[in-house]
Amino acid sequence: MSKLSHQNCTFCKIINKELPASIIHEDEKVLVIVDLYPVNEGHLLVIPKIHNANMADVASETLQHTMKIAQEMNAALRTSDLPCEGVNLFVADGEAAGQEIFHFHLHVYPRYKGDGFGFRYDRARHFRQLDRTRMDEIAIKLKSKL
Numbered sequence: 001m002s003k004l005s006h007q008n009c010t011f012c013k014i015i016n017k018e019l020p021a022s023i024i025h026e027d028e029k030v031l032v033i034v035d036l037y038p039v040n041e042g043h044l045l046v047i048p049k050i051h052n053a054n055m056a057d058v059a060s061e062t063l064q065h066t067m068k069i070a071q072e073m074n075a076a077l078r079t080s081d082l083p084c085e086g087v088n089l090f091v092a093d094g095e096a097a098g099q100e101i102f103h104f105h106l107h108v109y110p111r112y113k114g115d116g117f118g119f120r121y122d123r124a125r126h127f128r129q130l131d132r133t134r135m136d137e138i139a140i141k142l143k144s145k146l
């Protein structure tokens with residue numbers, strides 16, 4: 001299957017104008033659309049046009065451009081009249097991380113006090129302080145993969 005366009009991919013179909021979308025920005029590398037199922041109104045998706053399921057496979061210049069466009073979307077949200085006191089950027093890379101459409105994309109969504117959205121976590125399990133030995137082991141493990 002070509003990486004340029006994946007036949008059964010919803011985002012490729014949107015990019016190819018085979019499915020409708022509310023488009024905010026389009027250039028040679030990315031498309032920005034309004035998310036159909038938003039965290040809050042103004043939730044946007046920055047989608048590279050070349051199909052790659054995972055972030056690791058996206059060309060670095062495309063990723064840089066994706067982030068630059070996300071910065072512009074952030075500014076647009078903050079100056080719009082949509083409720084927006086802050087902005088989250090979010091990537092779900094892989095099914096275990098919550099990815100539902102397997103075409104890499106960056107979420108950009110407005111946040112405001114009392115919007116009721118947030119990450120769910122267990123204080124007993126998450127954000128527990130690591131000891132330095134384990135931190136160093138993790139650092140060595142990951143450095144070897146760079």
Ligand SMILES: [Zn+2]
Nearest residue numbers: 009012051103
């Ligand atoms: Zn795709």
